[in-house]
Amino acid sequence: MDKFNGRVWVLGDDIDTDIIIPTEYLALKTVDDMKKYAFSPLRPELAGQIKDGDIIVAGKNFGCGSSREQAPEIIKHLNVKCVIAKSFARIFFRNSINNGLLLIENDSLYDDIKNDEGANIEVTINEKISYNGKDYPIHALPDNLCEIINAGGLVAAMKKRNGITD
Amino acid sequence: MAMTIGEKIIARAAGVDEVKPGQIHTVNVDYLMSNDGTTHLTIDMYNNKLKNPKIADKDKLVFIMDHNVPAENPKTAAAHKKMRDFAKANDIKLYEGKGVCHQIMVEEFVKAGQFIMGADSHTCSYGALGAFGTGIGCTDFLYAMVTGTSWVMVPETIRFNLKGKLREGVYPRDLILTIIGDVGANGCNYKIMEFAGEGAHNLSISDRFVLCNLAVEAGAKTGIVEPDEKVVEYCKNAGRDAGDLFVSDEDAVFEKVYEYDLDKIEPVVARPDFVDDVIPLSQVGDVKIDQAFVGSCNNGRIEDLRVSAQLLKGKKVHPDVRFLIAPASNNVFLQALDEGLIDIFLESGVMVMNSNCSVCWGSCQGVIGEGEVLISTATRNFKGRAGHKNSKIYLGSAATVTASAIAGKIVNAEVIYG
Numbered sequence: 001m002d003k004f005n006g007r008v009w010v011l012g013d014d015i016d017t018d019i020i021i022p023t024e025y026l027a028l029k030t031v032d033d034m035k036k037y038a039f040s041p042l043r044p045e046l047a048g049q050i051k052d053g054d055i056i057v058a059g060k061n062f063g064c065g066s067s068r069e070q071a072p073e074i075i076k077h078l079n080v081k082c083v084i085a086k087s088f089a090r091i092f093f094r095n096s097i098n099n100g101l102l103l104i105e106n107d108s109l110y111d112d113i114k115n116d117e118g119a120n121i122e123v124t125i126n127e128k129i130s131y132n133g134k135d136y137p138i139h140a141l142p143d144n145l146c147e148i149i150n151a152g153g154l155v156a157a158m159k160k161r162n163g164i165t166d
Numbered sequence: 167m168a169m170t171i172g173e174k175i176i177a178r179a180a181g182v183d184e185v186k187p188g189q190i191h192t193v194n195v196d197y198l199m200s201n202d203g204t205t206h207l208t209i210d211m212y213n214n215k216l217k218n219p220k221i222a223d224k225d226k227l228v229f230i231m232d233h234n235v236p237a238e239n240p241k242t243a244a245a246h247k248k249m250r251d252f253a254k255a256n257d258i259k260l261y262e263g264k265g266v267c268h269q270i271m272v273e274e275f276v277k278a279g280q281f282i283m284g285a286d287s288h289t290c291s292y293g294a295l296g297a298f299g300t301g302i303g304c305t306d307f308l309y310a311m312v313t314g315t316s317w318v319m320v321p322e323t324i325r326f327n328l329k330g331k332l333r334e335g336v337y338p339r340d341l342i343l344t345i346i347g348d349v350g351a352n353g354c355n356y357k358i359m360e361f362a363g364e365g366a367h368n369l370s371i372s373d374r375f376v377l378c379n380l381a382v383e384a385g386a387k388t389g390i391v392e393p394d395e396k397v398v399e400y401c402k403n404a405g406r407d408a409g410d411l412f413v414s415d416e417d418a419v420f421e422k423v424y425e426y427d428l429d430k431i432e433p434v435v436a437r438p439d440f441v442d443d444v445i446p447l448s449q450v451g452d453v454k455i456d457q458a459f460v461g462s463c464n465n466g467r468i469e470d471l472r473v474s475a476q477l478l479k480g481k482k483v484h485p486d487v488r489f490l491i492a493p494a495s496n497n498v499f500l501q502a503l504d505e506g507l508i509d510i511f512l513e514s515g516v517m518v519m520n521s522n523c524s525v526c527w528g529s530c531q532g533v534i535g536e537g538e539v540l541i542s543t544a545t546r547n548f549k550g551r552a553g554h555k556n557s558k559i560y561l562g563s564a565a566t567v568t569a570s571a572i573a574g575k576i577v578n579a580e581v582i583y584g
Contacts, residue, residue, distance in 0.1 A: 016546075068204065
């Protein structure tokens, strides 16, 4: 997964965990049951429009709020390839890594792409994002976080480290 | 090397002499707290995703039911049963119907210098007693439960030097909302918010709880008030030693330093739908309310209930307003009974709820409907947080909430005192 393309959905600043998945749907049995309500307070139609491999681009403080792990799980279950934001809230960041959801921080892409929802971008892991003929450099994640994402999440990484296979 | 309070706690938990921001360390966790919001998910992962799992140290685990208590539907009841059965089978401490998780942790367990993780974002409250508390998700919880450890990237520390005293009629809720309004909802993202200076030492443990509790609403990994004799006294009264009272070294490195003069803080509210959309109460305009709430881990303590009772004594809740009060724990509830506060509430028309997250969690009690307006001491006011997605939540102190419940619209408590 060194390089991939995807169609972009644009969300704003401070997309909180109650927007990603409202409290009232947390009682549903599985994450698959919940995922159709993703982002529903803001854009009720969005979850149905997201296709496999799409990318979410947002402003600052994506994922702020509660520690509910269903938030990154739902985004992963919608088969979103990655979320690119100006910044992520820290508990959401940890929960995403632990569930194998790739998050990329970039300061300037959002401002350039926010009026161009549906555009296609290319992501080169740990290196850059390319959009509209321009490159946006990205930082490499620390090795131990890459290990967790590449294993598919923290539990899988823990098993791998301990030599356990399913 | 010089270190901040948070760095010293991480170094202690990691068993090393010093740590620096940006380093990743494996730490031993002193307590692991999980509530009924997600414990059933952790148990499912424990049972289904791991081979022959074992709990590293059951004495470090605390399970607390507070989010949907008592259960409001069969799904919640099933999740509670799973939690209860697992706790019993593994000899884990379980609290049910005793209060909000962070209030119970501070009343019963937390000591200065400890590193505590909780599967709830407001675990940062434990800095009231000089501990490092931080919120995690259930996968992190599972990992810590079976290994006794977790990984942590050492955050930078942002220092808030407080001086002076809050004036009468101004509360720590006003102070922390003012700070969040100034720095923004991600102004301290992944940082430690350290509160120090004589102004911090003037604050009670309950006041400090309010500050640290909302640190996460500025994005912080934790909030810590420099511990002092008040922490020692609090822990002594609770029947335990106070732990290690770390303070920052004089030459410790802070990413930023803010200065706040407590005498200059005014009553404020946070407007819907963002905790950092903070304005002076005097500028709120004419906002009629449908419901009011005093409670939650932020403002459900005896100090808050006393403020509410003082305003309500001899008065009635406005006929167009439902006013719910939920004491943060049964200890608080008993104290309020003892002081006659509950009588005042009931006589004035307040609905007194059991000790739980109540309106702040937005799915068990006091849910608001489409187009309704709530003023609340809850922890956050996100869109739809207390019910319908097209409802509005204002946040303020217990005084502002109570005065507004009497007036039927958002007002300063001075209006009620006249």
